[in-house]
Each structure stands twice: as C-alpha cells, then as structure tokens.
Amino acid sequence: MRALNPDQLRTFIEVVELGSFTAAAKRLSLSQPAVSLQVRELEARCGVQLLDRHSKKPFPTEAGRQMLVHAGRILREHEDALVAMQRINEKSGHAVRLGMTMTTLTYLARDAVRRLKRDFPEIDLSVVLSSSHRLADDVRNHNLDLAIVTLPLDESHLKVEVFHEDTVAGIVPEDLFPIPPDVLTPQLMAAAPFVTQSLGDVQTTLADGWLRDNGYTAQSYLEVRNLEACRAAVAAGLGVSIVPGMMASHPMAGLLTLPLDPPVIRRMAVIEHEHRTVTPVSDQVRKAMLHCGRDQQKTVRASMVTPPAVAPMAVVMAKNASPASKLRQA
Secondary structure (H helix, E strand, O other): OOOOOOHHHHHHHHHHHHHHHHHHHHOOOOOOHHHHHHHHHHHHOOOOOOOOOOOOOOOHHHHHEEEEEEEEEEEEHHHHHHHHHHHHHHOOOEEEEEEEHHHHHHHHHHHHHHHHHHOOOOOOOEEEEHHHHHHHHHHHHOOOOEEEEOOOOOOOOEEEEEEEEEEEEEEEEEEOOOOOOOOOOOHHHOOEEEEEOOOOOOHHHHHHHHHOOOOOOOOOOHHHHHHHHHHHHHHHOOOEEOOOOOOOOOOOOOEEEEEOOOOOEEEEEEEEEEOOOOHHHHHHHHHHHHHHHHOOOOHHHHHHHHOOOOHHHHHHHOOOOOOHHHHHOO
C-alpha cells in the first residue's frame, strides 16, 4: 500500500463532516468532481470502501469511521510538523549550541553568559557542560557550534583559537606538612596518591607530563567526578592534585593551594568545526567567550594561600620524607 495523501485525508474528513461532496468542494475551493476523485483515490489506495453513497448524503462505513480517527491524528501531526519547521525557520541563525566544562562556567564564563542572555535576548543560547575531550568530539560531530576547552587535545578537523593562559596550582591537605613549603615540586607531589577527575582527562595529561618531564610518576590515582570533587577529596586527606589557577582564589577548608615548581601553564581555546559556517549570532557568542578569557586577570601566586612560615626546601624534605605515609595515617 502506498503512503496516504494528506490532501485526500483532509477531503475525506470534510465530506463526512459536511455530509456533502458539493459543500466539501466549496470549503476546499475545489470542484465537486475533484473532491469525488480524491475520495475514490483514497479508497483505492486503502483497498476498502470508506463512504456509503446510497443514501441522500454520504456517511462513513465501518472502515471509514476508523479512517476518520487515524486521518485526524495524521493531519494533526502534519500541522504540528509544519508549525515546528516554521518556528525553526523564524529562529534560523539565532540558535547557538555552546559547550564548556563546569569549571569554565563557574570561574570564567558565567558572567559572560549572563551578559549574553541579558543583552541579546534574541539569541537562543544553549550551554552543554562536559569534559574537554567530549566537547571536542561534539564539535567535530556538529552537535555543538563552538566550545571552550583546555589544551592539549586532538585538534583534527577543528579551528582552535587560544584565548587564555592559566597557571596551574597544586593542592594538598593543609596538615600534610609540619612546615608548609613555598612551592610544590614533582618530588613532593609524586609521594602521595593523585586525585583526578577522570583518567585520560586534560588534568591528568598535564600532571603526568609535569611529573614525567622531571623524572617522576604518580604514586597511584584516585578518580572522582569533577574538579570540585577533587578539591573535596584532597581536603579530606585522600591525596594531592592540581587545579586551574582560576580556582585558587576560592579557598576550601582543609585545603592548601600552592604554586608548582617548575610551573605548569594551562592553555584554553575556543574551538569550532573547520568547515562550519559562521553566522552573525554565533560570531557574537564567540567574541563574548574570547573577551571573557582575555579579561581574566587573576594571578595565581597572589591569590594562593601564603604559608605562615617558609622553611628552606632541604628542611622541608628532611621533615617530610614521605607525605604518602601521613596520608595513609589519616
């Protein structure tokens, strides 16, 4: 059986409701023979008789009554589809799908997103929160128009514009050292379990590279859900970790935030698909995100907790030969 024709279904409904081919033809602005032909073609397509024509006015057969139910539903769906497409057409070029991490939204882009919503109400902005690697995949698969990510990651099929550099900070339990050091070295950080938001994530990539380049590896890994959970786990004495410098000015009880030595730079970028068509609205969102990064003027060193007393590193290492043992005792 071929697909049902919406015009024929509408004609059939009108004939039944008005009880007349002539009246249906007038309402539909068709000739009476054209209305009769559409009903006959519908009956031929279904292989059953839909109207009893032996009385003064046509009325539906049993098959016709069932067809009325289905025809009404089909036409309603048909109209809903047209309305939905019209809405999309009216919003064409005004919808932007933006991706970022939860940390980026919380500490970098929140105010920029708020300003966009306030100053450009015509923009239909949706924000997707995920990891940098997943956001890059979503941009490559055209599920997002643009995203803010942390490098390094696979840049294939992407346009990458670095717009912000952030000095990474180290975090340790505040009572890990009898005398807090002024910096966290690879030797100190490698002596305790490393808390990560996801193995293989950019955070782990940066930490592993920093330790490896200085001749160390992480003792072990404790995987949690996100960077806020990393901070909570470290504050609870479960290990050590690294976080973006932009988080350093937001203290947490039980947590000591210190610079890394040698320092680690975290590069952030706005990414788009290399073949994506840029619209004026999406370009406005892109510029707002670039601007919020360039306005980020926090200095990690200035915002970090300053130890009450700083001992020479040799003294610190002598008194803290194994931070991991203290973590185990905790």
